[in-house]
Amino acid sequence: MYNITLIPGDGIGPEVISSAKKIIEATGLKVNWDIVNAGINVYKKKGVLIPNKVFESIEKNKIALKGPITTPIGSGFRSINVMLRKKYDLFSNVRIVKTIPGVNSPFKNVNLIIFRENTEGLYSGIEKKISDNSAEAIKIITKNASLKIAKTAFNYAKKNNKNKITVVHKANIMKLTDGLFLDCVRKISKEYPDIKLQEIIVDNMCMQLVMNPSQFEIIVTTNLYGDILSDLCAGLVGGLGLVPGANIGNNMAIFEAVHGSAPDIAGKNIANPTAIILSGAMMLNYIGETKKSNLILDGVSKTISEGKYITRDLGGSSSTTEMTEAIIENMLTIKKFMS
Numbered sequence: 001m002y003n004i005t006l007i008p009g010d011g012i013g014p015e016v017i018s019s020a021k022k023i024i025e026a027t028g029l030k031v032n033w034d035i036v037n038a039g040i041n042v043y044k045k046k047g048v049l050i051p052n053k054v055f056e057s058i059e060k061n062k063i064a065l066k067g068p069i070t071t072p073i074g075s076g077f078r079s080i081n082v083m084l085r086k087k088y089d090l091f092s093n094v095r096i097v098k099t100i101p102g103v104n105s106p107f108k109n110v111n112l113i114i115f116r117e118n119t120e121g122l123y124s125g126i127e128k129k130i131s132d133n134s135a136e137a138i139k140i141i142t143k144n145a146s147l148k149i150a151k152t153a154f155n156y157a158k159k160n161n162k163n164k165i166t167v168v169h170k171a172n173i174m175k176l177t178d179g180l181f182l183d184c185v186r187k188i189s190k191e192y193p194d195i196k197l198q199e200i201i202v203d204n205m206c207m208q209l210v211m212n213p214s215q216f217e218i219i220v221t222t223n224l225y226g227d228i229l230s231d232l233c234a235g236l237v238g239g240l241g242l243v244p245g246a247n248i249g250n251n252m253a254i255f256e257a258v259h260g261s262a263p264d265i266a267g268k269n270i271a272n273p274t275a276i277i278l279s280g281a282m283m284l285n286y287i288g289e290t291k292k293s294n295l296i297l298d299g300v301s302k303t304i305s306e307g308k309y310i311t312r313d314l315g316g317s318s319s320t321t322e323m324t325e326a327i328i329e330n331m332l333t334i335k336k337f338m339s
């Protein structure tokens, strides 16, 4: 029996998290879900954005599946997502961007993974109003965090027999901050002589990605570039509804989709549950339940490639619930066939 913290979030969060929960249960995994929540809706009810129960649950279980949480734009409270990543030093934000056959996209063979530094950079949260007409934000890059994300990316490459890593930076302009990040990645790369390090400036990277994304396999970068490139890459494989992610530290991990709370489609039962379902599959892999994780991947792939029960972002007309049920059905068929 696994104890896992489940954070539904807000917007489309509760809808897609409910799908992921059903799918994980359909694998046969025995889970004791500890359901806790944070965000503006909780604040309205309880007067606190992140109740202690959330921290206690994450600290106890050391593993969580989380829906998106809205962050107000311009003013209001700071991102709860960023706060959790920093508080628990979940320094690796890992995002898997992979073509799923059947999805309409001009690119057919995208298969890349982004390692985004997750605790600093321009997300330091240190901002200051200087006058009525100016404000500043502090970008923090440390050797410690840069070495850690670089090491994670190279370890992954080695374990998965990959021979190239692309580091994305803007060290031509930000010589001290991005310069330090780049130096750290170069330093780690020397420990892996069989893996080639390709260095690309972030603006060129955007162009390269939309021209020929298949040339990249592993990307390592700073917090802000990683955030932007993740959404760009999601667009290459059919949209945000498809791309899963994980925030991983030394002994704790929070799994969540790349997408946000999608207020424009919230509460309509039309969100694509795939991204959070695949985040759940990443979580199962992380805890060593590889077979069950693969069963989810196969169920999702089959459902999407059949194209019968897919949500409207993928060109279909099914609801979140119908797509979830179809995935479960396919998983059960695959399971029967395998046994």
Ligand code: NAD
Pocket: 012, 016, 067, 068, 069, 070, 071, 072, 081, 240, 241, 242, 256, 257, 258, 259, 260, 261, 262, 263, 264, 265, 270, 271, 272, 273, 275, 313
């Ligand atoms: P978003 O990812 O919520 O939505 C961008 C676009 O993609 C929208 O058109 C939306 O409808 C679509 N989309 C997203 N997920 C989808 C899905 N599963 N199925 C179908 N379509 C989907 O980005 P946004 O609108 O920029 O942000 C909304 C809110 O989410 C903001 O408050 C932001 O701060 C927050 N956010 C939270 C997280 C997180 O919790 N980790 C991540 C990103 C954004």
